[in-house]
Structure formats: structure tokens, C-alpha cells
Amino acid sequence: xxTGKTSAAVGTESTVDTPVVSVADxxxxxxxxxxxxxxxxxxxxxxxxxxxxxxxxxxSATALALLGLxxxxxxxxxxxxxxxxTEVTAATPEQVRxxxxxxxxxxxxxxxxxxxxxxxxxxQIAEVYRLHxxxxxxxxxxxxxxVLDHVGIxxxxxxxxxxxxxxxxxxxxxxxxxxxxxxxxxxxIADEPTTALDVTVQAQILDLLHxxxxxTGMALLLVTHDLGVIAGTVDDVLVMQHGRSVERxxxxxxxxxxxxxxxxxxxxxxxxxxxxxxxxxxxxxxxPDPLVRLVDVRQDFPAGHGLLPGRRRxxxxxxxxxxxxxxxxxxxxxxxxxxxxxxxxxxxxxxxRPTGGRVEFDGTDIGQLPDRRLAPYRRDLQxxxxxxIxxxxxxxxxxxxxxxxxxxxxxxxxxxxxxxxxxxxxRVGLDPDRYDAYPHExxxxxxxxxxxxxALVRSPRLVVCDEPVSALDVSTQAQVxxxxxxxxxxxxxxxxxxxxxxxxxxQVSDRVAVMHHGRLVELADAETVYTDPQQTYTRxxxxxxxxxxxxxxxxxxxxxxxxxxxx
Amino acid sequence: xxxxxxxxxxxxxxxxxxxxxxVYLIFYALPGNPAQLVCGPKTCQADQLHRIEVGLxxxxxxxxxxxxxxxxxxxGRTYSGGPEVIHCAAPCLGxxxxxxxxxxxxxxxxxxxxxxxxxxxFVIWVTVGVALGVLSALRRGRAVDRIATxxxxxxxxxxxxxxxxxxxxxxxxxxxxLPFPGYQALTVNPLLWAQNxxxxxxxxxxxxxxxxxxxxxTSMLETLSEDHIRTFRAYGLPERRVIGRHALRGALTxxxxxxxxxxxxxxxxxxxxxxxxxxPGLGQLLVSSVRNIDLPVVxxxxxxxxxxxxxxxxxxxxxxxxxxxxxxxx
Numbered sequence: 001x002x003t004g005k006t007s008a009a010v011g012t013e014s015t016v017d018t019p020v021v022s023v024a025d026x027x028x029x030x031x032x033x034x035x036x037x038x039x040x041x042x043x044x045x046x047x048x049x050x051x052x053x054x055x056x057x058x059x060s061a062t063a064l065a066l067l068g069l070x071x072x073x074x075x076x077x078x079x080x081x082x083x084x085x086t087e088v089t090a091a092t093p094e095q096v097r098x099x100x101x102x103x104x105x106x107x108x109x110x111x112x113x114x115x116x117x118x119x120x121x122x123x124q125i126a127e128v129y130r131l132h133x134x135x136x137x138x139x140x141x142x143x144x145x146x147v148l149d150h151v152g153i154x155x156x157x158x159x160x161x162x163x164x165x166x167x168x169x170x171x172x173x174x175x176x177x178x179x180x181x182x183x184x185x186x187x188x189i190a191d192e193p194t195t196a197l198d199v200t201v202q203a204q205i206l207d208l209l210h211x212x213x214x215x216t217g218m219a220l221l222l223v224t225h226d227l228g229v230i231a232g233t234v235d236d237v238l239v240m241q242h243g244r245s246v247e248r249x250x251x252x253x254x255x256x257x258x259x260x261x262x263x264x265x266x267x268x269x270x271x272x273x274x275x276x277x278x279x280x281x282x283x284x285x286x287x288p289d290p291l292v293r294l295v296d297v298r299q300d301f302p303a304g305h306g307l308l309p310g311r312r313r314x315x316x317x318x319x320x321x322x323x324x325x326x327x328x329x330x331x332x333x334x335x336x337x338x339x340x341x342x343x344x345x346x347x348x349x350x351x352x353r354p355t356g357g358r359v360e361f362d363g364t365d366i367g368q369l370p371d372r373r374l375a376p377y378r379r380d381l382q383x384x385x386x387x388x389i390x391x392x393x394x395x396x397x398x399x400x401x402x403x404x405x406x407x408x409x410x411x412x413x414x415x416x417x418x419x420x421x422x423x424x425x426x427r428v429g430l431d432p433d434r435y436d437a438y439p440h441e442x443x444x445x446x447x448x449x450x451x452x453x454x455a456l457v458r459s460p461r462l463v464v465c466d467e468p469v470s471a472l473d474v475s476t477q478a479q480v481x482x483x484x485x486x487x488x489x490x491x492x493x494x495x496x497x498x499x500x501x502x503x504x505x506x507q508v509s510d511r512v513a514v515m516h517h518g519r520l521v522e523l524a525d526a527e528t529v530y531t532d533p534q535q536t537y538t539r540x541x542x543x544x545x546x547x548x549x550x551x552x553x554x555x556x557x558x559x560x561x562x563x564x565x566x567x
Numbered sequence: 568x569x570x571x572x573x574x575x576x577x578x579x580x581x582x583x584x585x586x587x588x589x590v591y592l593i594f595y596a597l598p599g600n601p602a603q604l605v606c607g608p609k610t611c612q613a614d615q616l617h618r619i620e621v622g623l624x625x626x627x628x629x630x631x632x633x634x635x636x637x638x639x640x641x642x643g644r645t646y647s648g649g650p651e652v653i654h655c656a657a658p659c660l661g662x663x664x665x666x667x668x669x670x671x672x673x674x675x676x677x678x679x680x681x682x683x684x685x686x687x688x689f690v691i692w693v694t695v696g697v698a699l700g701v702l703s704a705l706r707r708g709r710a711v712d713r714i715a716t717x718x719x720x721x722x723x724x725x726x727x728x729x730x731x732x733x734x735x736x737x738x739x740x741x742x743x744x745l746p747f748p749g750y751q752a753l754t755v756n757p758l759l760w761a762q763n764x765x766x767x768x769x770x771x772x773x774x775x776x777x778x779x780x781x782x783x784x785t786s787m788l789e790t791l792s793e794d795h796i797r798t799f800r801a802y803g804l805p806e807r808r809v810i811g812r813h814a815l816r817g818a819l820t821x822x823x824x825x826x827x828x829x830x831x832x833x834x835x836x837x838x839x840x841x842x843x844x845x846x847p848g849l850g851q852l853l854v855s856s857v858r859n860i861d862l863p864v865v866x867x868x869x870x871x872x873x874x875x876x877x878x879x880x881x882x883x884x885x886x887x888x889x890x891x892x893x894x895x896x897x
Contacts, residue, residue: 067801101802108801113794117893118816128802163892179802 026079037243048220050230053240054473105180109192111172122160147178170201198336203544228546232553273503290324297357319518332509340518382455386467388447399435445476661863670867681848688771696776700783723777790817831879
């Protein structure tokens with residue numbers, strides 16, 4: 001049987017034993033870069049394989065190649081890829097097109113942008129279904145509602161007519177999974193399906209994938225950078241580095257007893273939510289004496305504006321939070337998107353003026369100080385931002401960026417500025433001779449080091465880090481966290497560490513504040529929060545974090561299912 | 568929606584009020600006496616001149632003239648300068664100093680001519696511009712892209728009177744395929760109407776299509792790189808459908824705003840084309856009224872153009888929110 005007879009091959013006896021995916025000696029070359037280099041693997045029908053690796057390891061390029069999606073992009077694909085009997089690398093575009101969505105469907109990373117904003121969710125699913133089955137409009141619409149219902153969209157018949165922007169992030173990912181299910185594919189390829197989602201939503205989506213696999217018997221290829229996501233979801237795992245497979249085996253064995261040094265490094269770098277902090281460098285006694293004291297601070301944003309002034313509707317991003325940041329401590333702030341954690345962080349350094357309450361820094365209420373009187377406090381209040389790419393001006397050298405706070409302080413002595421900046425560049429682990437290089441010449445982790453140098457160059461007393469490592473690979477993440485811990489000890493800093501990743505926060509924090517819907521839900525010592533959480537929300541949040549032990553992951557999944565059944 | 572419309576209408580009234588006031592002020596700041604022009608340059612006697620001034624209401628203070636003008640629009644007004652009494656019905660914009668014709672009537676005469684010219688032209692230049700833009704985007708960097716870009720930019724940088732003259736010479740003088748154009752009403756003979764307007768339409772399109780080609784090209788390239796396009800490719804939609812249904816929709820929506828405003832500003836912005844092809848449109852009327860210091864006509868045309876632009880702006884917002892559900896009217 002030659003290629004292209006996919007529809008005839010589906011369901012016949014011979015396909016039961018032949019692998020649904022077979023990749024032999026796959027290489028993918030982009031102009032100047034070899035993204036995948038001699039990769040081979042197979043995936044049996046109904047099985048689940050996870051491909052893990054850091055950014056640039058070639059894992060996503062591999063996923064795209066399975067559906068022939070590199071066609072026309074300038075990438076050179078060589079080797080052999082067979083998906084459900086179709087040899088993708090040799091088939092005509094028409095044959096590959098029939099495969100896509102019908103026999104092998106794909107779910108992408110960013111659910112926010114993966115659906116067309118101009119069409120209703122239901123019509124997009126129906127369109128794909130009609131295309132592959134030739135069903136009537138009526139039948140396609142019913143099918144769309146059916147699969148939306150199947151993936152757990154409540155009131156699917158009505159929601160099918162809604163547009164993507166009317167769905168939450170998790171719902172959009174469900175809708176995309178529904179689109180994938182519509183034609184009952186034999187293979188589901190999921191490329192970082194939960195990376196853009198909150199941890200509780202991530203757990204729901206992974207549970208859904210698990211359940212669907214059990215129900216439909218489709219094979220799953222899960223591509224991710226997150227070893228925790230892999231642990232509870234797949235049977236086998238393939239670890240990629242620089243476009244090559246370095247290790248492959250059952251997920252339990254690879255995670256428990258990795259053979260390849262790269263896998264070991266990767267595992268060691270993963271922050272463990274189930275392990276107490278290791279990075280704290282000789283816990284200093286922190287006095288309960290507060291450096292920053294927030295008293296009932298709030299931030300109300302106007303929601304829409306009316307024709308007449310007065311009586312404006314507002315949304316409380318931070319809804320009356322009272323907490324102390326103690327001198328010398330690291331306070332972790334965790335919460336899901338929309339919990340108000342970033343808004344709170346910005347108010348602490350007065351990038352935002354609170355709309356209510358007090359922000360006391362060292363005994364002075366700086367919450368409402370006019371800019372002129374705030375100036376003396378600016379040097380003590382610094383911030384490290386989430387996105388190291390956009391937080392640096394691409395048109396200025398990194399040395400100039402780090403020097404900005406010094407110039408803003410009125411220092412004019414160029415020799416002194418240059419010496420100070422060079423000193424800081426080397427303290428954050430960069431070559432001081434790269435003073436005149438531009439941000440694009442640095443990697444993500446290096447750029448974040450530059451951001452840290454810029455925050456520290458005026459020796460502040462409080463540094464607020466807003467998601468400082470969430471855009472970085474795990475191994476880079478670990479290095480940046482280590483750097484922050486070292487600097488904190490060395491400089492007697494008070495740190496506020498804002499992040500959505502509960503494991504990271506556990507690794508760095510003395511105390512942890514949990515935020516939910518603009519309110520402070522729980523605040524206690526890190527150990528207490530993680531081992532003996534007092535609030536239901538905190539417990540849910542911790543239970544949703546993926547764990548590295550597959551057996552434990554299955555246990556957690558069962559617990560979540562029981563919780564859902566009960567609630 | 569009702570609230571939104573109310574807001575827009577109130578806003579529009581304020582804009583038009585300010586616009587008319589500014590035109591009045593500018594007019595009076597300019598040198599020259601319209602009565603003198605009406606009366607004639609040499610033979611005019613002082614008492615004759617005075618009579619004309621009184622008849623036109625020019626002897627009154629400026630704010631009073633302006634007030635009468637405003638009342639005239641809402642309630643109509645009565646002129647009783649000379650022996651006869653003339654009543655001018657409700658949307659009264661006054662009478663032309665030059666010809667004595669009611670301004671409202673003048674505008675209504677000219678409006679169909681201008682509309683015929685710009686609506687027909689608009690359809691052609693948008694169609695051609697968008698088609699070339701899409702083609703350029705899909706064949707990015709290839710010969711088609713370069714040729715389309717080159718042609719439209721060349722058209723854009725050529726003055727319309729030059730393009731128009733060339734068209735006239737080729738089609739009316741050498742080939743004699745078309746008669747020398749003039750204006751024929753659509754209601755009288757649609758075929759003749761189109762035959763007379765085809766050259767001006769083409770001339771306008773040659774000049775105006777470039778903007779749409781460039782915008783469509785950029786917008787199409789941007790849309791093609793979006794994630795949802797990749798989604799539909801990954802779900803096996805044929806390329807024809809990915810582009811025709813999903814990419815085009817995203818690429819063309821931003822053109823709504825520019826297209827609507829473009830259409831509105833063209834209403835009085837095609838004077839050169841009108842003169843070249845002998846079309847008595849609003850652009851010509853505006854230019855001649857300015858030359859003749861014919862205040863009521865100047866104000867009338869300006870207000871009409873202003874009203875059309877304000878309405879077009881609101882229409883663009885509404886259309887946009889219909890085309891893109893993420894945009895809410897506020």
C-alpha cells in the first residue's frame with residue numbers, strides 16, 4: 001500500500017500493530033541552524049509519548065514536521081516521517097492536508113491566539129469537521145456542540161455561538177481540544193498545551209487529555225519543557241538536547257533514574273514544590289521589624305466610562321491588602337493571573353499610586369507622596385521585570401541601560417559611572433567588557449542578569465522581582481534564582497518575589513503570601529504554607545502543581561477527580 | 568447602542584457648530600467686500616452698494632449674522648432686505664451672494680455629481696488596491712510583488728491632472744472609444760452615466776489605489792503570521808480557504824476605518840478631477856465660491872463636508888465593531 005490511502009487504512013486490522021507515528025533519521029534545518037539532527041522514534045497506537053527539552057532543543061520543530069507544517073517556510077526536512085500510514089515526507093500536499101485535523105490533530109501553546117477572533121468558536125469547529133467529513137451544516141453544528149460539551153464547556157449549545165474572546169484561557173484551550181476531537185483522530189499532538197495557563201487550569205487540561213485518551217484510544221504526543229507536566233500524562237518520555245534525542249524510556253524510570261547527564265541536570269534544575277528550600281544561604285535571623293508595611297491598600301481601575309461623570313464602575317485589582325515585608329526577608333507572593341499580585345508589586349515600589357490605603361516604607365507613607373518628594377525614596381525601591389526582552393531598550397547598549405539609574409540620580413562623572421556599571425555587570429556574572437553590546441546579543445538569562453544589575457546599581461533596600469524567571473528555561477531559571485539568593489545575602493537586601501510558579505516561590509521565600517481575586521488569602525512561613533496550608537484555595541493551588549513522580553501524579557489526579565465528583 | 572448614538576450625535580453637533588463659527592470668523596478676517604463684487608467693479612454707486620449690503624445682511628454685526636444663519640438652519644428664515652420678501656424654508660443655508668440661488672438647492676444639485684464620481688471611483692480603487700495588495704503579500708518578494716508595488720507607487724506619485732489628460736488623449740482623441748466626458752444623471756440614462764464617468768473613475772483610482780495596496784499587503788502579511796492561520800493549516804483547511812476566509816477577514820478589517828474616512832474626504836477633495844472632466848461637483852463649487860467671497864456657499868459646502876466626515880467617522884466605528892466583535896462601542 002502506498003502513501004495517501006490513509007482513510008482506507010484507518011480501522012483495518014493491520015493498523016493495530018503498526019505504530020501510528022514512525023520517525024526515522026529526521027533532520028530539520030532552518031537557514032543557518034540545524035534544529036533537529038537525526039531523530040528517530042515510534043509511537044504505538046493509543047500510547048502516549050512526551051518530548052521534553054529546553055527552548056531550542058528542536059522539540060516543537062519535530063511536532064510541526066509530523067503534520068508537514070514546515071512546508072513553504074524555508075526549513076529543510078529530511079528523513080522519513082510516517083503518520084497513520086501516510087508518509088508525510090513523500091506525500092503530496094493534498095495527501096498531507098487530508099491527514100491534518102482528520103487523522104492527526106494538533107493543539108497549540110497559546111490558546112489566546114490559536115482561534116480566529118472573527119468567527120464563533122462553534123463555527124470554526126464545524127468548518128473543520130465539514131471539511132473532513134462532508135457533513136451537512138446542521139450535522140457539523142451538532143458535532144461542534146457535542147465535542148464542546150465533551151471537553152467540559154458548560155452550556156455548550158449556547159457557548160458554541162460565542163467568539164473566542166468571550167472564552168477564558170482555559171476554555172479556549174478546551175475549545176481547541178474540541179476541534180482536535182471533532183474528527184476522532186488517531187493521534188493528538190499537543191505542543192506545550194498548558195504553558196500559557198494558570199496552574200489550576202493546567203491541571204484541568206491535563207486531566208482532560210488523560211480522560212480523552214482513555215475514552216477514545218487516541219495516541220498522544222506531548223511536547224513540553226515542563227517535566228512535571230510529562231510525569232503525570234505520558235507513558236514514555238524522550239529527552240531532546242540540541243536537536244538530538246539523548247534519552248528515551250518509560251517516564252517513571254527516566255525521572256527516577258535518569259541515565260544521561262543532561263537529563264540529570266535538567267531534573268536537578270527543576271524547582272521542587274515537594275522539597276523544602278535548599279538555596280537559602282545561612283538563614284539570617286529576620287526581625288519582625290517591617291521595612292514595608294501595607295495597610296488596606298487597594299487599586300481600583302475604572303471599568304468602562306459612562307456618558308456622565310460620577311458613579312463610575314470600578315474593578316478592584318487589589319482589594320484591601322494588609323501585610324508587612326520584614327527587613328532582610330524574602331517574601332514570596334503567589335497567585336494566578338488576575339489575582340492582583342503584579343499590581344500589588346507595582347504599588348510597593350510606587351510605580352502605581354494606590355487608590356486607597358497606605359504604603360509605608362521605613363515608617364513613611366509613600367503611597368500618596370507627590371513625585372518630587374518621592375525622589376529620595378526611589379533609590380531604595382527597585383524592580384526587576386518579567387520579560388527580560390522588552391524590559392531593556394533594544395536601541396541602547398546594556399551598559400547604558402544599567403547606568404540609567406545612576407544618571408537619574410544626577411551622577412555626571414562618566415568614569416565613575418562606567419566603573420560602577422562594569423563592576424555590577426561582573427557581579428551578576430557577565431563579562432564587563434560587554435558594556436557596549438546591545439540586548440539582542442544576549443540570551444534570555446543574561447538579559448535578566450542585566451535587569452538585576454540595573455535594579456541593584458544604586459544599592460536599593462527593597463527589590464521587587466515580578467516573575468523574574470518565568471520566561472526562562474529551567475536550568476537558566478535555577479542560575480538566576482541562585483544569583484538573587486547570593487546577592488540578597490551579600491547586600492542585605494529585602495526581596496519581594498512575585499511568581500505564579502509555586503515551586504519557584506517555595507525555593508526562594510522565607511514567608512509566602514497567597515493572593516486570589518485581589519485579596520490576601522494566606523500569609524505564613526513558607527514551610528507552613530506548603531506543608532500545612534490553612535485555606536482551601538491554597539490547598540487547591542498546591543494540589544494542582546504537577547509533581548515529578550508519576551505514581552504520585554496519578555494519586556493527585558484521582559484526588560482531583562474525587563474533588564470534582566464531590567463538588 | 569442608543570446611548571452610543573446619542574453621544575455621537577451630540578458630539579457631531581458640537582463639531583459642526585465650531586466648524587461653522589470658524590468659517591465665519593476666517594471669512595470676516597479676509598479682505599474684500601462681497602457686496603462690491605456683486606455690484607460690479609466700476610459702475611457701482613455708494614447707495615447701490617449700501618442697498619446690496621443691507622439686502623445681504625452685511626450691515627449687521629458678525630455675531631448677529633451668525634445667529635440668523637443658525638436660526639435659519641433650524642427654523643428657516645425670512646429675507647426682507649428689498650421690496651420683496653423671500654422665505655427660505657427650514658434647512659436654510661442662505662442665498663448665494665453671486666447668483667441669488669438658495670445654497671441648499673445648489674448643494675443638492677452638485678451632490679449627485681460628486682457622489683457619482685467618488686463612489687464609483689472608490690469601488691474601483693479599493694478593489695484594485697486590495698487585490699494587488701493580497702497578491703503582493705502572497706507572492707512577497709517575487710516579481711508580482713515588485714511590479715504591483717512599483718505600479719501603484721508610480722500612480723500615486725503622478726498628479727491626477729496628468730493621468731486624466733493622458734486618459735483623455737488616448738481614449739477620446741486617438742482611439743475615440745469614448746466621448747469627451749460631461750455629466751449625465753444616473754436616473755436619466757445609466758449607461759451614458761457610466762460611459763461619461765469611467766475615465767474620471769480610472770484617473771482617481773490610478774492615484775488612490777497605492778495606499779490600499781500597501782496597507783492590504785502589510786496587514787495581510789501580519790495576519791498570515793498569526794497563530795490562528797497556523798491552526799487552520801494544521802487542521803487541513805485548503806490554502807485557498809485559509810486565505811480567502813480567515814486571513815482576508817483579518818487583513819481587511821483594519822481597512823474599514825481608512826476607507827470610510829477616505830470616501831468622506833474625497834467628497835470635496837476631487838476638484839482637479841472635476842474640472843478636468845467637466846463635472847460640476849462640490850469641489851468645483853467650493854473653489855469658485857471661495858474665489859467669489861460667496862460666504863453662504865462656502866459655509867454650506869464646508870458644513871456638508873464636515874457633516875459627512877463626522878457621520879463617516881461614526882459609521883467607521885460602528886462597522887468596525889460589527890466586523891470585529893472584540894471591539895466594543897464606547
